[in-house]
Amino acid sequence: MRHPVLAAALIALAALPAMAQHQYKWPAVKNEPARKPFYLPYVQAGTPTSMTVIWRGPKPATPSIVLKTADNQPLQTVNGPAGTEHLFRLTNLTPGTSYRYAAMEDGKVIGEGEFKTNLGPNGKQFRFAVMGDSGSGNANQLSVAKRLEKWGPDFVLHMGDVIYEKGDFEGYGPRYMEPYHTLVANTVVYPTPGNHDYGRGNADGYFRFFEMPRAKPTDTEQWYTFTYGQAQFFSLDTNTKFDKGSPQYQWLERELKASKSPWKFAFTHYPPYTSGEHGSSLYVRRAWGPLFERHNVQVVFTGHDHHYERSLPREDFVKDGSPTTYIVSGGAGAWMRGVKKEPFSAFTQAAYHFIGITMNDRELNAEAIDRGGVVIDKFKVIR
């Protein structure tokens, strides 16, 4: 998140009592009719021991946040500096644990949520969702949003083109918070930027809205990595130089080499394998394909083409028995496009959809679910 008047507050919760695992449930968001979804809180950049809660207000106010246990016992109240943009980083949390929070302005609750912290490096069982090319603000986006919310992921990957047409910050009201405000009050969305998010040249709206996981504050937010349980995720920016020798390429190679996670997933906007209208980005394929295959990245998720597609497992560069499967998931709201089927493809369908992925120690099980709730494709990866 980039913003000059960012209000930051740190919470040090020393010696929190160990809390029991809690069944996840969707809370109601209080006072919703009185406040535009654009001004409701959302969670970002979670780690096993921290969570960031962000919101903004229609006028300057003094913010505070009440952190509670999952059964609503208050743990701590922290005040932040007055302003219109509020960011609280909650720290010293327990991994794999549900918490509730109430976001307040001038002592009045303006929104609530419940999140579960990242399981930590030994976490084997979790579920996440994938969606892309969402930000139309129309009924198609809303119908996929409702399905995704009901499916109840632990977190979400967004393939970019978050906001059409130009990625403007103001678009995050009607084209993001209106369809997703309940989901994002409780669930972290990890994005990767699309070409439309860079529609004004520098993706200011995207970087102002989202807070990316970073090892240190000086790290770029254009590309980043995070781990969730036994999986490591790499968000890559195909709008910025990515060929061999570029800072992004060098970073990716270094991070893949250093990764100790048995599951590795990359996500980016331009698809290196697609049967859709835009066609495969051979630049991306030639630059990163060898890295993905050599370092056992099991699945690469992409968007940009507005359909669903799963490739055959690819060993086009490194034939070592550990192939990479490529997914196109550009169907979360933007106008649908026709799709053919290239020889590298296992399945294609023009459908508004998201993907629900369930992980355990040895297996990934994925379902592509359309806006009517129909499973249009299933696939499994065994490691």
Ligand SMILES: [Fe+2]
């Ligand atoms: Fe795109």
